[in-house]
Amino acid sequence: MVEVINARTDASLRGARNQLDGILSKKIHELRTQLINTSSLVELELDFTEEDVEFVAKDKLLLMIEFVIAEIEKLLDTYSFGRVIRDGVNVALVGIPNVGKSSLLNYLLKEARAIVSEIPGTTRDVIREEVSINGVLFRLFDTAGIRPTMNEIEREGVSRSREAVKNADVVLFVNDVQQKISIELREELLQLTAAEKIITILNKVDLEILAEKEADVYISTLTGYGINNLFVKLQEKIFGGNAYTEHSAIVSNVRHYENLKKAKTSLLNAINAIKHNLSGEYISVDLRNAENSLGEIIGEITSDDILNNIFSRFCIGK
Numbered sequence: 001m002v003e004v005i006n007a008r009t010d011a012s013l014r015g016a017r018n019q020l021d022g023i024l025s026k027k028i029h030e031l032r033t034q035l036i037n038t039s040s041l042v043e044l045e046l047d048f049t050e051e052d053v054e055f056v057a058k059d060k061l062l063l064m065i066e067f068v069i070a071e072i073e074k075l076l077d078t079y080s081f082g083r084v085i086r087d088g089v090n091v092a093l094v095g096i097p098n099v100g101k102s103s104l105l106n107y108l109l110k111e112a113r114a115i116v117s118e119i120p121g122t123t124r125d126v127i128r129e130e131v132s133i134n135g136v137l138f139r140l141f142d143t144a145g146i147r148p149t150m151n152e153i154e155r156e157g158v159s160r161s162r163e164a165v166k167n168a169d170v171v172l173f174v175n176d177v178q179q180k181i182s183i184e185l186r187e188e189l190l191q192l193t194a195a196e197k198i199i200t201i202l203n204k205v206d207l208e209i210l211a212e213k214e215a216d217v218y219i220s221t222l223t224g225y226g227i228n229n230l231f232v233k234l235q236e237k238i239f240g241g242n243a244y245t246e247h248s249a250i251v252s253n254v255r256h257y258e259n260l261k262k263a264k265t266s267l268l269n270a271i272n273a274i275k276h277n278l279s280g281e282y283i284s285v286d287l288r289n290a291e292n293s294l295g296e297i298i299g300e301i302t303s304d305d306i307l308n309n310i311f312s313r314f315c316i317g318k
Contacts, residue, residue: 035291042280068290072267091171094161095182126160144160169237171197270282
């Protein structure tokens with residue numbers, strides 16, 4: 001319920017509702033049930049060690065565990081997407097002075113939030129605004145133009161700009177099409193953030209288009225040219241090639257994510273024990289640990305599950 005209350009965009013609300021509807025819980029329950037079935041076979045063999053009875057072949061046991069690991073990995077892969085849907089995306093607008101960063105901010109917000117001037121250094125602090133684009137919350141940080149300066153106030157603004165870059169999920173590196181792309185600033189950005197987070201933009205293409213200048217996106221904040229391409233590039237940076245739907249099981253809670261990682265580690269330990277022909281007791285412990293990690297996600301932890309499963313599937317004691 002907390003996720004629904006805190007949802008701030010259409011996408012985050014859909015994701016929160018999906019969790020309440022049980023899409024993720026249902027998937028976790030299915031995986032845990034499969035592990036309980038697997039554990040039952042392992043523990044049955046422990047009960048019949050003197051009779052040398054094999055309830056499941058080694059290769060089949062490995063396949064059963066590897067299948068659950070693969071499904072857990074799929075869920076783990078959704079976490080970055082889920083976090084974006086839940087928390088939003090931090091986007092820093094960066095560039096040398098007077099390339100159109102504030103104009104881009106105003107265009108995205110559809111209002112004149114930042115002062116636009118031909119005078120370099122007009123923006124001296126980081127301006128933070130929020131906007132929903134295609135149902136996703138974007139926190140936009142319009143930064144002071146990064147350049148050497150003797151002005152103490154502007155120098156503080158430049159320092160804050162660098163911090164905004166470090167904390168950003170995506171960096172919009174804005175350049176003026178009539179100037180050379182700032183190689184020096186790009187090199188500085190690469191010291192502050194990963195290259196894959198940077199989108200290089202050439203603004204003011206309504207004035208002139210220079211084909212020899214390489215950029216990810218060409219735009220004009222005056223005419224709106226290229227803005228849709230910018231949205232597409234933003235989505236690629238944030239979501240990659242993932243195409244999750246509102247019916248997908250998506251992990252957005254850090255506690256769930258950590259429990260899934262614990263479950264995966266326990267299952268990898270179980271596989272290692274099997275391959276090294278260790279006692280079934282070691283395998284059983286690892287499987288139980290994985291079950292408990294999954295159980296913590298959905299509130300299903302009981303030591304009776306395996307025993308109940310054994311008695312329901314096998315005629316023990318009859």
